[in-house]
Amino acid sequence: MSGLVESTDQAMFLDPAIRDWVLFPITVIMVLVGVFRHQLTILMTGEPPKPDIKDIRQGKALMRGQMLAQNNSYISAPAFVERKKYLCEAYEEGKYLKNKAAKDQSAANLMADPKNMEVMMDGMKKQMMGIVPQTLIMGWIQFFFSGFILIKLPFPLGVRFKQMLQSGIMTPNMDVRWVSSLSWYFINLFGLRGVFSLILGGENSADGTRDMTAMSTMGAMGQQPGQPQDYTKQFLSMKDTLSIVYHEWDLENIEQRVFVKYGKQARLFKSSRK
Numbered sequence: 001m002s003g004l005v006e007s008t009d010q011a012m013f014l015d016p017a018i019r020d021w022v023l024f025p026i027t028v029i030m031v032l033v034g035v036f037r038h039q040l041t042i043l044m045t046g047e048p049p050k051p052d053i054k055d056i057r058q059g060k061a062l063m064r065g066q067m068l069a070q071n072n073s074y075i076s077a078p079a080f081v082e083r084k085k086y087l088c089e090a091y092e093e094g095k096y097l098k099n100k101a102a103k104d105q106s107a108a109n110l111m112a113d114p115k116n117m118e119v120m121m122d123g124m125k126k127q128m129m130g131i132v133p134q135t136l137i138m139g140w141i142q143f144f145f146s147g148f149i150l151i152k153l154p155f156p157l158g159v160r161f162k163q164m165l166q167s168g169i170m171t172p173n174m175d176v177r178w179v180s181s182l183s184w185y186f187i188n189l190f191g192l193r194g195v196f197s198l199i200l201g202g203e204n205s206a207d208g209t210r211d212m213t214a215m216s217t218m219g220a221m222g223q224q225p226g227q228p229q230d231y232t233k234q235f236l237s238m239k240d241t242l243s244i245v246y247h248e249w250d251l252e253n254i255e256q257r258v259f260v261k262y263g264k265q266a267r268l269f270k271s272s273r274k
Contacts, residue, residue: 027188
């Protein structure tokens with residue numbers, strides 16, 4: 001049936017006590033833990049420091065090179081060459097660096113800056129605030145409610161959802177719509193983002209998926225959470241990227257392409273001969 005599980009007569013009935021003492025408590029506890037985590041993060045990190053104008057300048061300069069590499073087809077070849085030449089020379093000379101004297105700064109020099117140390121400590125605190133509560137909640141669910149079936153979804157699903165909705169239960173013949181306790185935890189982990197935004201606002205620290213996304217992005221870039229960025233290496237890397245960018249202007253011969261598209265090329269030739 002096009003990937004859907006056929007409805008079978010599975011006479012399974014859930015005890016109402018499972019709903020009252022397992023289903024609802026898991027959701028309520030995850031909401032309360034998220035609110036507590038948000039408040040604790042605010043107390044531990046305090047107000048975010050005001051950004052320095054030189055730090056903003058470094059980030060905007062790097063962003064300028066990225067935008068030029070991605071959107072180079074929107075400008076003509078001479079304009080692209082001039083911009084590329086200027087940015088490559090600026091990146092190589094360290095024109096946009098916060099501390100031009102420390103152009104060859106190493107990781108040790110970056111860590112010696114008090115502001116960088118403070119940023120790194122805040123990142124580590126936020127990371128711990130995200131890992132510890134989720135680990136405790138998952139361990140609590142696996143220890144007390146391992147193998148529990150909590151709810152049945154009211155709509156049909158494909159077989160591919162079975163592993164996602166029935167984690168921790170080895171029953172190949174069970175209907176896909178039944179949800180296990182561990183899967184209910186993950187559904188709440190990814191589904192309570194709107195609830196936290198409604199209660200705490202958009203910029204909150206209760207959403208665990210945001211930290212997971214940030215950690216995976218930093219891990220792919222080879223950077224630890226909270227570690228200060230080495231703009232010297234990033235500028236040189238962007239210089240190499242701009243050096244090998246192939247430029248092709250989107251408006252090259254645009255007049256001829258428009259005439260050919262709308263069938264005006266022959267008329268254009270006749271008028272030019274006259």
